[in-house]
Amino acid sequence: MPLRDANARLQGDAKSAGAFFKVINPRGAHALACGLDSEIEVEVEGHTGYYCAGMNKLARVVIKGNAGQGVAENMMSGEVRVTGDVSQSAGATAHGGLLVVEGNAAARCGISLKGGDIVVKGNVGHMSMFMAQAGTLVVLGDAGDALGDSLYEAQIYVRGSADNLGADCVEKELREEHREKLRDLLGKAGCSDVDVSEFKRFGSARALYNFKPDNVDAY
Structure with missing residues (x-):
């Protein structure tokens, strides 16, 4: 069957x-299962190309491979789960829903x-x-350089190392309200056995909200 x-x-x-659908032999197709807007479940057996499950709304898409x-x-709502690794810009500009990556994510995960x-x-x-405005990123492993650069009000939780933060991103107190959020997301991701006290929370220092000449080197 052609991709279109x-x-x-x-x-x-x-x-x-x-309704349940299974896609067999996707052969790395780009833009597969995009623009779904109903409460269906789609299981993709194999690796996919660019923008798989983009603009998802209500649907649950499981990719059994890399993306x-x-x-x-x-993504607007629903759930997208990848059993392997994902390339850069995973979950970019997502307004809602849940993305679970069981492997590693490359650069710019959760950008904007x-x-x-x-x-x-x-x-x-x-x-x-980078420039994330709202929402949450939970990382059970390590974070690469410039984490949360130019962050707004989004929240970041990292279990491993996060040694190089981006401009205006700082470590913040992990309060009980944040632990509750973490427990909820880890449960949905299938990681309910992970101890939330092992995470560090990062957020915006709010120093770049308005232009200041003293901060010109940070823009």
Whole structure:
């Protein structure tokens, strides 16, 4: 089945809530299962290319393999789960929903996040959560350089090392309200046995909200 026909089937004919579809041999296709807007479940057996499950709304998409750049980009709601690794810009600009990466995520994970939640069981690359405005990133492994650069009000939790923070990103107190949020997200990601006290919380220092000549080197 051609990619266009497969997406048309998932977008147009699959409107009944609870319907289940399995995509076999995706062969690294780009923009697979994009623009879904109903409560269906799609299981992809194999690796996918760019922007798989982009603009997702309500659907649950499980990718049994690796995913290319921009997986779950601009997601509105629902859930996208990748059993392998993902390339850069995973979950970019997502407004809602949950992205779970069971492997590692490359650079710019959660870039310009606007309200979605991302849980990465491995490591994330450099510039993750760059200019993120709202939402949450949970990293069970280590974070790359310039984590949270130019962050707004999004929250970042890292279990491993986060030794090189981006401009205006600082470590903050991990209070009980944050532990509750962590428990909820880890439970949804299948990591309920992880101790939330092992995480550090990072957020914006709010020094770059308004232009100040003294901070010109940081912009």
